[in-house]
Amino acid sequence: DIQMTQSPSTLSASVGDRVTITCRASQNINSFLAWYQQKPGKAPRLLIYQASILQSGVPSRFSGSGSATDFTLTISSLQPDDFATYFCQQYHHYPWGFGQGTEVEVK
Amino acid sequence: QVQLVQSGGGVVQPGKTLRLSCLASGFTISTFGMHWVRQAPGKGLEWVAGMSFDGSNKFYSDSVKGRFTISKDSSKNTLYLEMNSLRAEDTAIYYCAKPDWNLWYFDSWGQGTLVTVSS
Numbered sequence: 001d002i003q004m005t006q007s008p009s010t011l012s013a014s015v016g017d018r019v020t021i022t023c024r025a026s027q028n029i030n031s032f033l034a035w036y037q038q039k040p041g042k043a044p045r046l047l048i049y050q051a052s053i054l055q056s057g058v059p060s061r062f063s064g065s066g067s068a069t070d071f072t073l074t075i076s077s078l079q080p081d082d083f084a085t086y087f088c089q090q091y092h093h094y095p096w097g098f099g100q101g102t103e104v105e106v107k
Numbered sequence: 108q109v110q111l112v113q114s115g116g117g118v119v120q121p122g123k124t125l126r127l128s129c130l131a132s133g134f135t136i137s138t139f140g141m142h143w144v145r146q147a148p149g150k151g152l153e154w155v156a157g158m159s160f161d162g163s164n165k166f167y168s169d170s171v172k173g174r175f176t177i178s179k180d181s182s183k184n185t186l187y188l189e190m191n192s193l194r195a196e197d198t199a200i201y202y203c204a205k206p207d208w209n210l211w212y213f214d215s216w217g218q219g220t221l222v223t224v225s226s
Contacts, residue, residue: 034212036152043202043216044144044152055214087152091211095168096142098152 002026002090006099012107019075021102023088028068032092035064035073038101039084047086048073078104109133109215111203116220119193129186129203129217137161137181140206142213143188145199155201156188157211171197193224 036044142157204213
């Protein structure tokens, strides 16, 4: 199975900060990576797919990059609505797995 | 627009059976694969089961293989997850999820339903 490892597990930041979350795959997944945002008590929301394509309706302050095994989610200027937990997911190979999540909390 | 409305969660004893439903609207499930993802309390997301658009291929995580069955009724536009031989470690919020047409990232999610396995 492909293991997905996110870092950090928790990130403390302030409104306006540039935030970067990393996701590493245990083997090459090309660009078959998605990013999700989840708020407490809510279902996940798709932000980015194919490593760098922004889902319709997602603010442009979110961006994704990377390929093969190393990927990054960046929030260019953190907004109050962005405090949440973020997950990466690989969809290159069965079983389709998620990273353990990164909580972005108020500093 | 796409909407997934779930039902069927609750409290069940270990070893018992429970069936979850996911009613789709805004699209036809016979043209998309569909999946189930779960989240144990305070934990991350775990993919559980998925099926191809025509139902010819079904996939399961090792943790549920042989106990859970994914299916759909296209006439009702509804996805199901039948969960047998439930264990305490199956306690989680279960989400149905719609993937892209041919790439299995999930662009729409149900609201989630809590399954608690406890005696």
